[in-house]
Amino acid sequence: MSQSQPADDRTIQAKPGFAERRAALRRSVPLAVLILLVGLSAIIAPGTLSPAALNGFISDAAPLMILVIGSTIPILTGSIDLSVAGIASITGVMLVVLAPIFGPWTCIVVILLAILFGAFQGWLHAWLQIPSFITTLGTLSMLSGLSLLLSNATAQPLPDSDPIINLLGDTSFDIPNTGFAALALVAVLAVVMRYTRIGRDLFALGAGERAALMSGVRTVRLRSFAFAASAGCAALAGLALVSVTQFSSPTLAGNLLLLSIVGVVLGGTAISGGVGGLWAGVIGGLITAWLRVATVLIGVKPTGQYIVFGIMALIAVFLTTDRTKIGIIK
Amino acid sequence: MTQLLETRGVGKTFGRVTALEQMDLVLSQGEVLGLVGQNGSGKSTLLKIIGGLVQPSSGEMLLHGKPVRLRSQSDATMHGIGMVHQEQSLVPNLTVAENIFLDKPNAAKAHGLYRWNRLFDAAAAQLRKIEIDIDPRATVEDLRFAQRQQVELAKVLAVEDLVSHPPIILFDEPTSVLTPDEIRLLFRQIERLRQTAAIVFVSHRLDEILHISDRAVVMTDGCKVADEPVTALDRESLYRLMVGRQRTIRAPRAVETRPAESLTPRLDVTGLSTGRQVRPATLAVAPGEILGLLGVQSSGAEEFCRALFGAEDDVHGTIRLNGKQISVTSPAAAVQAGIGYLPANRHVEGMLKGRTLVENMALTFGLDYGHRGMIVNRRAERRVASEWITRLRVKTRSADARIDDLSGGNQQKVVLGKWLLSRRLQLLLLDHPTRGLDPGARDDLFAVIRSEAAKGLSVIFIADTIGEVLDLSDRVIVMRDGAMSAEYNLNRGDAPSEEDLVRAMV
């Protein structure tokens, strides 16, 4: 075009505006809450920051954190995976059942099975277009029935020579290996999320599925990936759990489902999708793990523990939820 | 003429953006006011303030000479002000009757209890008033788009009965999504209301403004720059007032620059049909060719494009791109093959809400600027996106602004940028790309598309108006009832008249 206008009023500012800076501030609230909590507990009970205590905390928090990180991925796309705790539980059961067949490879096989299962359920949800809430509620029911059936509803000792379980149950530099496993998982997933198209597409799906679809995002495949990832993480969490207990049980991960949802939200990930991330999962997982023991740390009477946990969780969510990015809150 | 409403020095700022400044406007009974202006010039904001949806930051409004504050839409309704939105504002899972009375009290729902039959009767009366035959018991989402638009109209026009004084009716780009018949119906209603009401009518189609309004107000950057009777205006002068420069007349492209007769067509479609609409269609597009598709609603032009993009169910037929047969089972497969699609409904299908411009633009082809096409390179993406933002003249504070904060026309440019960013795009399908764009922005857009086509991009283009098709296309195909009914090659001097085209369409 010959008579093109000077683009003076249309130049692009490179400097971040006020809104961006405020958003950055908002994103750091969960971390601030975590630091505040840890600081408080250190004041109340100075021993909590001793190496031994921290190691205990890491080994207790690792399964939950892994579960939270896994659950974050489907939630980023706006779906939800309610089957994570069920998968974590059945992992232990499968370990016992399959050990005679696969020997030292059992853990790998179990994780692969979980990933396959997750991919299948993601596919079921996306391809058949069944809401994830109800899909995973259904599979949760089936998984718990199956693990009860397979284990005959009993706790069984793990095969004691499993190399991966032994590795997970061990420590390096006096720090539980499950902690390192969680870190490695975060690192791998972070690279995938940041440097491949998967991460970008996941967020796009959460921000606006139709638009993402019409921009060439493969939604069915991506959902399968998201649920496969969360199932894989859940299986890893299950392995971390049994590496501590050394026994499998069909109800091993019990109420970790609810805690993992709390964890996802506490990290600042929006349940409606599109907002949040792995880092949020890590922080949310740590906050939740801390909340779980906070009642004991601050000496709440046993009858008050539920209430205090509930109220603390609500306050934490109130502080960490970024409402500016969510138009309508359901 | 009695003066109904007056705004005095009304202004509105959103954060640091000034959307509207010192607006003085008078609305009088018996007058249709045409409101025009570039994208982002503040038309919608002004209408929303009058309609009670937005609170002004400064200034005051006088209704019948008395100052008023409108706190919400229903508040405005109670004062006899109704607004037809461009995006429909009906509640899909309620009945037609409920929607009509959503923002108004009615005896049939006094004390919070519904007397359904009375409510249906009251709604039927409203629908009868504007000669619409729709069952008030129907659920809105079961209605066709056109019917919904009529319900929307009925809902707004029902304010007439609410007040004793003449109502004020606001239309924000109502025609951009209507068919000719529907537009005719709308204009008939406007003619009917003209005597008893004050009307504000916003459109980017200058012809419509000149046709229906008595007075035209032109806005630029939130300010009123002209306020004149339409008799003193013509298309050219209005355009100049709006855009601030001369209108570029289509420069007929030299025939010899068109590689139209090259051996392998860019796109070669045989026997394409969808379960719903398109009868088997066969056509070819040459590299660098701009093909205009014309047709009334349900002519199948849109389905054809969406089928090419893999967005329709039950698609049959063969599609060849550059001579190679491709299977377009999903939009992702289409993108993979190098086909892009600019959707008509950008709010749902085009934009990632809540995301920045860069994120929106880099979504599909950002990876092409990464390392080995596998690893994301954010810096490179940002640079390319910024280039396109400048090139498309997107009016924005920053490339990192959220797309939601842009005006509609600018949003459209960003969505287009997402496709143009690509280095390997073969074919771009434009589905009503100028919808909501001001004439100046439309010319910018056309210029960009022409220059991309000159570099070899093939374009299929479904236009808002026949004028646009004639403006941009090398070749025009008219579709009717899912099949092609006529073809004109504009570059061969085979230019049809608008009458010819309309005849082929209906």
Add this chain to the structure above:
Amino acid sequence: PAKAAPKGSLIIGIDETASEYWAEYTQGAQDIANSLNAKLIVVTSNYQGSQLLAQLGAIFATGCDQCALATDPSSNAFVKAVVHRSAMAEVPIVTIWNRPETIHPWDTDPKYWVAHTSFDGVMSGYYQAQALCKALGGHGQIAAIEGVPSTPPAYQRIAGLKKALAECPGVTLLDTEVGDWQETKAQDIARTWIARYGSKLNGIFASNDAMARGAVAALREKNLNGKIPVTGSDGSKVALDMVKSGDMLVTVWNDPVLQGAVSIAIAHAAAVGDIDPAKLSHAQRDFYLKQEVVDKSNVDHFLELKAHAPVYTYAELKADFWKDSAGQIPVGANK
């Protein structure tokens, strides 16, 4: 509120707070704490082993000198982990109810896992079924409601039931359903049975008192309470009342106060050196506590006991921690 557990604290891990059984268990432990002038710390797992582990971790974090722990590990799966966690903190531990067949105090962290104690589920089931057999005159059909299947008391009690039925061939088992120890589930199950079996159903065996209450409530809906005998186990107040009123046939008295007192006292004894785990016999490290059948004839005695539970003191128990032992847990009991 105190944070670091003071020297000599007693810690107990219970499954839930809103339960008569666990309240009485806590009471027994509180008695001992009072007699020692020690602090009692209660953690609640809500039946979640991972929760228990994390909370114990938090308590042990600050170090705990001469502390003692008595806990239900919440399920077999967590026994080893809980014992190990306690051993790492050098806190002697006594477990109750849950122990996998394969591990024992003397072979797993033997220095700190002082003992395991439980009630004999086989015996309990056996007593109940015998009473049913007798009440039905040796002829009839009964149905059984089982607890959470992965817990030893659940399968032990059903095993006891089957053992008794083998000796009472006229009575047959119509059906078995899992009621997860829950009153409401048992009520639904019993209601379904009443509809399905009608007059064929002559008695209901419930593996605990809560489920027996649910069964009685279901019978009451059809005015069948007192007509179809119901048995339970635990000896809860409501069950005793129902035995007295005739709604229940028998319950088995497991004294949670005693259990709480004995379990924490043994752990404390090991913590302060009053006993040396290494010198204890297997029968002292893995034993059942006594239990008794309650029927209409002796229910008043137990109601009296309920109203005025004896106050245990450490000094008193120290004389013989195993006074109320019913013997070593036999091999295979936790299979």
Add this chain to the structure above:
Amino acid sequence: MKLISATVAVRSAREPDGGVAQHLRRWLQSLGPLAVLIVLLLVFEIARHNFLTGGNLAAIAESAAVPVILTTGLSFVILLGAIDLSMEGVMAASSMTLSLLCANDVNGNHWGVWGIAAAIGVGLAFGLVNGVLNTILRMPSLIVTLGTWFIGLGIASILFPAQVPTVRDPWVLGIAAYHIAGLSLIVFVALLLLLLFHLLLHYTHLGRMIFAVGGAEATLVMTGLPVPLFKIAAFVISGLLAGIAGVLLSARLGDGNANIGDGLLFPAVSACVLGGTLLSGGRGGVLQSAIGAVVLEVLNNGLIQIGAGPYVRNIISGAVILLVVAASGLHLRRKLRVVK
């Protein structure tokens, strides 16, 4: 009008046909769950011949009564597009309140009807808190109600006296004990509530607006309607009915129990979805949800009748839920449909 005819229309690709067929399809669709119910009844009758007896049907009615009440309340929240997970906690708190305020064997209270009112009031208060946290403090309902679930359990465990409080109040016990035509009052209370709330949903402004919020919340806000009030009202209804369910369950058990609601939440959510009250909001209603609840009870009862063990039952009911939801949505499958 030449220039106007020169415009070409734009439409979103998929358009309903708007005709009679659409109504018919919608109507048939709403009958789907009912068809599932009938099929299940027939299957179980064929498998076990005494399934459709008066006694067993009455047993199903008794078991379904409380789930129906719960799904009725939950439906209001789900219609908003939100979710209420707090019911198990609410029932625990209301059960404890009831059994400690009405005549019982633990303390000297005998508030009678006021005790019932107080217990229901507890449910109402929970609903109010949920609604306020969700709408005023703008916290997602999923997490708010997860928090109040814990708080409800906590209140129950704080209230719990040293022993299970047995209810002695004849009024309370009478609710479960009094039978008409072989069915306890609980069943009739459930039917009454179902009818009442169905009418509320369809014949009142509040009900219709709760329905509308799930369809187009932004539009209602823009219109200037008091949307937060509607949402709070929906949560209050849900809490209220959970409170009533707590009372009825306690009446049936004859005592106060902190675990009284255990395991009722997820079936209730499934029931809503099975019946056609979709989690995305704005679809379905209390009658549909109630059918879903009855389907689940029939399934459960039938599986017990044919002797399926508890584990197999878990597997089968999970599979049935998936199958039914998948089958009922199959005709809606589209390339561009968004389901989360």
